[in-house]
Amino acid sequence: MEGGQPSPQPAQVPSGAMVSSSVRAVIRLRRKFRILRKSRMRSTLPGESSLSLTPSPSRLLQRQISLDRTKLGSTPVSHLHHSSFEKPQYFTFEAPVESSFRRKKKRRRSRVVLYPESSRKYLPTEQKSKAKRCLLLLVAIVCFQILNAIENLDDNLQKYDLDGLEKVLQRGVFGQKAAMDSIMELLRDYLATHIHSQPLVISFNGPSGVGKSHVGRLLAKHFRSVMEGDFVLQYYVMHHCPDPQDGLACQEHLTNRITDMVTRAEVEEKIPVFILDEVEFMSPGLLDTLHSFLQPRQSNEFLNAIYVLISSIGGSEVTRFVLQNISSELSPQRRREELSQSVHTLLVGTHPLWEVAEVVPFVLLGKWDIMNCFLDEMVGEGFYPDQSHIESLAGQLSYYNTKAGEFAITGCKQVVAKVNLL
Incomplete structure (x- = not known):
């Protein structure tokens, strides 16, 4: 001090101005930092040129800090925001940029939907298809139709009382069990329904005295008792047409009887039975007339009928087969099939009438x-x-x-x- 005068003090900068200038410096630094980070990220993308030609971000930052110090003058660095220099890792760009780039590559996980505790949770309801109901209805209808058809079959069989007929044949016929079983099976299958595509033709063949005509009489007696009306015809060739010269008259008479019976039976929904005995004495013209009624292409009333042909044609064949195969190792069923086939072949050679016939051979009777x-x-x-x-x-x-x-x-x-x- 000279002359007792105090030395001039330097002008003090207001604290508010210092703070505002430091804040502005920090803001500028943050902007620079963002710009440098963006440039760093672009340079790290594939296909970009190497970063060796560009100055290091740390050097650029130091240069900017030195410029800011010169502008601030004597403003101490300690007045700046302490947090901006306390953590230098904020100004290193390698690790943060790389981690941020990797984070962007990760897919975002879907958020879990949380339900409030007070709400109720329900499983998704299954929508019932209406097609299932239609299918169940269709199955029920089909089952009902099947049951109804079965009941109708039972009603038809009860109408003809085939169980009673079977008992009559078992009591009245001896030594022909296989033949009786075949006859009952054919009758049950045919009489189960009223609609048919062709008439049923059963041929009884065998030697004399084995019970063919006796079975024909039992059938006629039974069906006359169960069917009201005249729907059974017993035709004996030697009685109804004894003279071969009356062939045309016999044909006309047989045609009229058959036509009349099938017409009346169709009205009452019944199946007539025609039992023709001594067929071996029929003339060729009478056989042709009978054959015309056995064709499948006829009106409906002629298709619903049963014809029983009784003859001794093939009797010698039955006798020979029985005597030769009595000790054969074949089963009885197999022997019966072979016998029926051989007799059927013989009958077809006699007249085409037997082409559609079911042959039931009557075998020899034991003592x-x-x-x-x-x-x-x-x-x-x-x-x-x-x-x-x-x-x-x-x-x-x-x-x-x-x-x-x-x-x-x-x-x-x-x-x-x-x-x-x-």
Whole structure:
């Protein structure tokens, strides 16, 4: 100090101005930092040129800091915002830029939907298809139709009482169990319904005295009892057409009878039965007339009918087959099929009438069957059935002697005559 005067103090800068200038410096630094970070990110992308030609960001930052200091003058650096220089990692660009770039590549995870605690959670409701209901309805209708059809089949069979017919045949026919089973099977299948595509033709073939005509009489008696009206025709060729010269008249008579019966039966929804015995004595013209009714291409009333043809044609074939194959190792079913096939071939060669026929062969009767015929006839005539007497009567007949037993040559043909002599 000179002359006692105080030395001039330097002018103090207001604290508010210092703070505002420091804030502005920090803001400028942050802007520079953002610009440098963007340029750094662009340079790190693939395809860009190397960063070796550009100055380092740290050098640029130091240069900018030195410029700001010169502008601020004597403003100490300590008055600047302490947080801007406290953490130098904010001004290193390598790690943050690289991590931010990697974060952008990651996919954002979908946020989990949180439900409030007070709300109720429900599973998604399944929508029921209306097609299922239609399908169930269709199945129910089909099942109902099937049950109704089964009931109708039972009603038709009950109308003809085939169970009663089977019992009658089992009691009244001896030694022909396989033939009776075949007849009942054919009748059950045909009489189960009223609509058919062709008539049923059954041919009884075999030697004399084995029960063919007897079965025909039992069938006629049964169907007359179960069907109201005249829907059964028993036609004996030697009785209805004894003279071969009356061929045209016989054909016309048979045609009228068949036409009348099938017409009336169709009105009442019943199936007529035609039993024609002694077919082997029919003339060719009468066979042709009968054959015309067996064709499948006819009106509906002619298709719903049963024809039973009884003849001794093929009797010798049946006898030969039975005697030759009595000790065969074939099963009874197999032997019966072969016998039916051989007789059918013989019948077709005789006339085309038998092409559509179901052949039921009647085999030879054994001695035990002959004894049963005597017993049944004696009981029917009122005689006491003495076993010794029956054996004596059965021994008077002629038989084929084989290893399997004795078979009657004439069957039960002479039984009635023997009993009448008692």
